[in-house]
Amino acid sequence: MSQIDAVFATLRNSERKALIPYFTAGDPSLNHTYAILEAITAAGADLIEVGVPFSDPLADGPVIQRASQRALASGTSLSKILALVGKYRRSSEPSSGQALHQRNSPPIVLFSYLNPIWQLGIEKFADQARESGVSGVLVTDLIPEEAEQIKKTFDRCDLDLIFLIAPTSTDERIRKICSLARGFIYAVSRTGTTGTRDSLSGDLKNFIARIRKHTPLPIAVGFGISNREQVATVWECADGAVVGSAIVREIERSVEAHSGKIPTEVDLAKRIKGFVESLIPPRL
Amino acid sequence: MNQRYNFPDSSGHFGKYGGSFVPETLMAPLEALQKAYAEACSDASFQGELARLLKTYVGRPTPLFFAEQVTHHFKGPRIYLKREDLAHTGSHKINNCLGQGLLAKRMGKTRVIAETGAGQHGVAAATVCALLGLECEIYMGTEDMRRQELNVYRMQLLGAKVTGVDSGSRTLKDAINEALRDWVTNVDTYYLLGSVLGPHPYPVMVRDFQSVIGREVRDQILAAEHRLPDVLLACIGGGSNSMGLFYEFIDENKIRMVGVEAGGRGEKLGEHAVRFMDRVGGGGRPGILQGTYSYVLQDDDGQVALTHSVSAGLDYAAIGPEHAMLHDTGRAEYTAVSDQEALEAFQWLSRSEGIIPALESAHAIAYLKYLAPKMGKDQIVVVNLSGRGDKDVAEAIRLTEKKE
Ligand SMILES: Cc1ncc(COP(=O)(O)O)c(C=O)c1O
Numbered sequence: 145m146s147q148i149d150a151v152f153a154t155l156r157n158s159e160r161k162a163l164i165p166y167f168t169a170g171d172p173s174l175n176h177t178y179a180i181l182e183a184i185t186a187a188g189a190d191l192i193e194v195g196v197p198f199s200d201p202l203a204d205g206p207v208i209q210r211a212s213q214r215a216l217a218s219g220t221s222l223s224k225i226l227a228l229v230g231k232y233r234r235s236s237e238p239s240s241g242q243a244l245h246q247r248n249s250p251p252i253v254l255f256s257y258l259n260p261i262w263q264l265g266i267e268k269f270a271d272q273a274r275e276s277g278v279s280g281v282l283v284t285d286l287i288p289e290e291a292e293q294i295k296k297t298f299d300r301c302d303l304d305l306i307f308l309i310a311p312t313s314t315d316e317r318i319r320k321i322c323s324l325a326r327g328f329i330y331a332v333s334r335t336g337t338t339g340t341r342d343s344l345s346g347d348l349k350n351f352i353a354r355i356r357k358h359t360p361l362p363i364a365v366g367f368g369i370s371n372r373e374q375v376a377t378v379w380e381c382a383d384g385a386v387v388g389s390a391i392v393r394e395i396e397r398s399v400e401a402h403s404g405k406i407p408t409e410v411d412l413a414k415r416i417k418g419f420v421e422s423l424i425p426p427r428l
Numbered sequence: 429m430n431q432r433y434n435f436p437d438s439s440g441h442f443g444k445y446g447g448s449f450v451p452e453t454l455m456a457p458l459e460a461l462q463k464a465y466a467e468a469c470s471d472a473s474f475q476g477e478l479a480r481l482l483k484t485y486v487g488r489p490t491p492l493f494f495a496e497q498v499t500h501h502f503k504g505p506r507i508y509l510k511r512e513d514l515a516h517t518g519s520h521k522i523n524n525c526l527g528q529g530l531l532a533k534r535m536g537k538t539r540v541i542a543e544t545g546a547g548q549h550g551v552a553a554a555t556v557c558a559l560l561g562l563e564c565e566i567y568m569g570t571e572d573m574r575r576q577e578l579n580v581y582r583m584q585l586l587g588a589k590v591t592g593v594d595s596g597s598r599t600l601k602d603a604i605n606e607a608l609r610d611w612v613t614n615v616d617t618y619y620l621l622g623s624v625l626g627p628h629p630y631p632v633m634v635r636d637f638q639s640v641i642g643r644e645v646r647d648q649i650l651a652a653e654h655r656l657p658d659v660l661l662a663c664i665g666g667g668s669n670s671m672g673l674f675y676e677f678i679d680e681n682k683i684r685m686v687g688v689e690a691g692g693r694g695e696k697l698g699e700h701a702v703r704f705m706d707r708v709g710g711g712g713r714p715g716i717l718q719g720t721y722s723y724v725l726q727d728d729d730g731q732v733a734l735t736h737s738v739s740a741g742l743d744y745a746a747i748g749p750e751h752a753m754l755h756d757t758g759r760a761e762y763t764a765v766s767d768q769e770a771l772e773a774f775q776w777l778s779r780s781e782g783i784i785p786a787l788e789s790a791h792a793i794a795y796l797k798y799l800a801p802k803m804g805k806d807q808i809v810v811v812n813l814s815g816r817g818d819k820d821v822a823e824a825i826r827l828t829e830k831k832e
Contacts, residue, residue, distance in 0.1 A: 199731040200601065200717060202608045203451040221729040258449055259716045262729030275822065285449045285716065288440060310453035314617055317455060336452050336613040 147251040147279045148305050148327040151190055152362040152383060153266035153293065160382030162190035162365055163375065165420055167256060167391050168211040169194050170220025170421060172399050174228055179409035181232045181397070185281055187420035189250050193282070196222055203284045203338030210396065219271035222260045222269070226276045229254075233277030251279035253306060253327070256281050263279040270271045270301040280304035280327045285338045288324050295324055308332055314360075317330050322359035329355055329363045331382065339389045342379055376425040387423055391396055394419045440628020443756065446749035448627040449716045451759055454608075457615045459575045462629045464535045469636075474534065481526055482640065485559065486516045490522075490641075492648035492810070498793075502800035505658065505807040507691060509783070510645055512669065512814050519815030520784065521622060522551035522667045523527045527637035529556035531599035537750035539563045542605040542620040545577025545600030545665065546741035546788060548815055549622030554588035555706065562618075564588040567606040571598035572740045575823045598602040600665075600744045604718050623666025624748035627719035631748055638672025644675055645810055653808055659684045659799065661750070662812035663791040664762070665701075665741045667748035669814035676758065684761065687751065688791045688797065690737035691764035697725065701735040703747040704755050704762040714752065722749040738767035739787035739820075739828065769794040774817060774824055 145153070157163055164320040169177045177194075184192055197215035201208060206326050229252050236249035254273065261269050261283065273281065281303055286294065288307065296303045304327030309318055311334055322329065332354060334345045345351070348365065355363055365378045366386030398407050398415050407415075435442045448458060468474040491511045499507045512520040532540055540562045542552030550566040557564035566583055568626075570592045573580050583590050596602040604625075607782045611619045624631040624638075642660075648773040649657055660677060662670035664687040692700030697711035703723040705712050711733050717726035725733040725745040737743040753761035765773075770787055773794035778784045785793055792811050799809065 199596070200605055202605045202718065203612060205609075216731060223729075257716075259724070259726070259732070260730035262716055263713075263726065263728070284451055285719070287448060287450065287452060287455055290447050290449060308452040310451070310456070311455035313455050314456060314459075317452075321452070332451075332453060335615050337609050 145325060146302065148191065148304050149211055151251055152328060155190065155383070162364060163424055164191045164193055164384050164386040165186065165189050165391050166193035166195060166366070166386055166388035167395060168208060168215050169225045169228070170197055170218050171211040171395055172214050172217030172390070173218045174220060176409050176412055178228055178232060179413040183413035183417035184420050185249055187417045188424055189420065191253060192383065193253045193255045193381045193388070194225065196225055196254060196260055198257040198260060201257065203337055205337040205389060206417040207393050207396065208338050210370055211392045222256070222264055223272070224270045226278070227354055229278055231275035253280040254276065254278055255282045256284070258285050266297050270297045270303055273303055274301040277373060278303065280306050282306040282308070282330060284308070288320050291324065300314060306330055309355055311335060311345070311347070315354070318355055319358050322355070322361070325359065325361060327361070328384065330362050330365050330386070331365045333365050333369065336367065338367055340370035340393070344368065344374055344379050348378070349381045372423050372425050375423055379425065391416065391419065435753065436628065436632050440632065442631070442750045442753040445714070445752040446628060446631055446724050447721055448719060449721065450627050450719045451612055453612050453615065454627070458613070458627055459785065460535070464531060465629055465633050468531055468534060474530065474660065478527055478530055482523070486522050486526060487514065488640065489644040490514050492645060492652065494652065495781055498777070500797065501780065502796065504800040504805060505803040505809045506653070507796065507800070508649065508657070508810045509806065509813045510641060510673065510810055512641065512812060513783065513785065513789070513816035517548070517552045517555050517722050518547040519552065520641060520672060521549040522555065523640055523672065523824045524622065524634050524637040524668060525552040525556040525620060527548070528620045528633070529562065532562060532620065533560050535618065537562070537618035539614070539617045540620050541565045541567065541607050541610050541617055542622060543567045543600065543603035544622065545603065545687065546739065546786070547572065547576040547583065547741060547819060548741065548786070550588070550590070551579050551582045551586070553620050553622070554586035555694055557588065558586045560636060565610070566590050567593050567603040567610070569593050569598035572600065572603070576740055576819055577718050577822065578819050585663070599735070601718070601732070607823060608718065623668040624671050624750060625666040625718065625720060625746065626781065631720065633752055634668050635671040635675055635750065638668050639675040639708070640744070641672035641812065642674065642676025645673065649810065655681060655808070656683060657808040657810045658803070659686060659807070659809045661686045661688070661795060661799065661809060662793050663688045663742060663788050663814060664751065665788060667751045669747065669812050671750060673810070673812045678759070685759065686795070687760055687762045688795045689764040690739055690742035690791060691766040692736040693767050698734045699736050700764070701725070701737045701743055701745070702764045705764070717746045720749050722752040723747050723755070739771055739791065741786070741788040742791060763795060765791050765794040771824060771827060774820070783813070783814065784817035784821070785813055785819045786817045789814045789819070
């Protein structure tokens with residue numbers, strides 16, 4: 145059982161749902177990223193998605209595009225992100241003696257485009273990710289048809305390869321994706337790029353039900369979820385809600401508020417902790 | 429008998445290159461496109477309509493012109509120019525746009541989006557949309573809007589909406605990102621991609637629609653010379669005019685195929701668009717960009733590099749996946765000329781033959797000075813003159829004046 149499986153199993157047993165914050169690593173710097181990881185953990189995140197910045201984020205809206213640019217400008221790379229995640233994982237329960245990927249801090253899912261991983265090398269990446277205590281990896285531009293080699297390598301390293309399912313996915317494609325997926329299914333709430341939306345798709349319930357016919361895996365919904373009401377709506381039918389652009393926008397506001405000068409790590413962490421807490425509906 | 433060339437495979441792979449690397453949301457529209465394209469390929473009425481419009485609207489076949497002054501200048505091989513500049517809208521881009529426009533219509537689409545670099549693809553797309561009554565929106569980097577201003581007006585005149593893109597280097601790559609973002613949001617829209625790039629089926633479909641160039645060249649050169657050429661020469665942005673010329677001859681192993689990339693103003697990463705530069709530090713390596721696996725100019729961390737070329741149509745960090753395979757197998761040769769050499773060829777062809785070439789096509793012309801002196805008088809070269817240079821006149825004057 146992977147750490148992601150364990151987290152969802154525990155939640156399920158207590159009839160709870162997952163809050164999964166996303167943010168872009170290295171925005172505005174990797175030191176801030178470390179502080180944000182701790183803040184989000186303290187705020188009660190169940191899993192954390194860490195975005196790997198890419199020069200050409202074609203699935204992302206303007207907010208994450210700008211975050212990626214800030215992150216690349218601060219010298220962020222995939223190797224540095226892996227090292228940082230390792231440091232974060234080691235810091236939790238240092239006396240427990242467990243392997244990094246079993247520690248009790250929320251499991252880390254890397255969210256990346258394929259090219260940075262490809263250039264590091266699939267094998268090398270998988271080994272390093274494993275050593276750093278990364279639990280899962282979601283590759284935005286990787287479809288199951290092209291995933292054979294990566295899937296094999298990740299399986300060998302016990303890294304969960306997580307796939308997206310879109311509202312446009314046919315039943316045939318949903319079946320194919322579910323047969324390869326591990327950890328959880330990331331259901332894209334609607335067509336479009338990442339970014340906040342005023343309202344959620346009315347079809348969400350049907351969409352989730354369509355996926356459930358093909359898999360017992362937990363389902364998290366993301367793209368466009370930005371406030372507590374929307375998290376609550378998602379929790380009614382899915383197992384987890386991913387909040388991304390809204391958090392990234394909050395980081396950006398903090399940078400803007402310091403009129404271009406970067407806020408201290410303590411200030412930013414405090415602000416993000418408060419924001420993530422405000423996203424959590426009263427737990428039943 | 430050699431085995432016939434048979435690429436891509438059914439999922440769009442040219443050897444290890446190509447394929448589909450897109451967000452899952454785009455897979456349903458891509459599968460629908462594959463299916464519609466396969467049906468159109470075997471539908472005689474679709475092919476008949478395409479052939480009719482290529483003839484009566486585009487003005488095909490375009491001439492194969494024996495360039496006597498150019499030939500005389502080098503005192504070497506007989507040099508022919510395939511006059512894609514004389515096709516309607518002034519470049520080869522219309523061949524692909526007409527094919528895809530008819531396909532969009534057949535699929536019942538009402539809205540078309542496209543990216544453009546030099547503006548030639550944008551103009552051709554806007555033209556076909558006007559002809560077929562389709563709504564059209566073109567994404568174009570703001571740097572390209574500046575240097576290809578004439579084409580921005582042409583697109584607007586043709587009824588298209590031109591949307592400027594301000595991210596990255598504000599050129600072709602960024603326009604493609606924005607077009608893909610539009611498509612992932614509006615999945616019912618038809619995305620009319622302009623070169624042999626992107627996810628399957630675009631590289632094969634665009635090649636097929638452009639391969640009319642090579643088919644005409646075969647007939648024309650046989651009529652003029654009673655034999656096939658020795659060398660085919662074309663410039664390479666994404667690689668569509670070159671594939672359009674090469675494909676017909678790909679099984680004729682004695683015919684050399686040479687692609688000319690944009691050497692820009694230096695060898696450092698960021699100063700050129702030479703994806704196949706073998707020298708250390710060139711930065712071109714296999715990677716994944718905008719839906720396909722091919723050679724990509726990038727840094728050590730897999731971040732895509734900025735590029736530079738005097739020619740907007742060649743100013744792009746990746747190259748079509750079929751070229752990646754032809755490069756690795758050695759079936760095609762790839763080389764580059766600099767901004768300066770292209771500008772000189774632009775002026776030289778204008779004066780010597782009375783033909784103003786597009787700055788893109790001028791790259792192919794410029795390479796003749798390296799190629800022709802090594803060839804015999806009994807040999808034949810066909811250069812694809814992919815477009816006309818009216819769009820480049822203002823920018824060429826600006827660049828030449830700056831120097832003087
Ligand atoms: C006249 C002309 N030639 C060549 C190109 C390069 O594209 P490709 O390599 O796809 O032919 C362009 C692109 O804009 C162009 O306008």
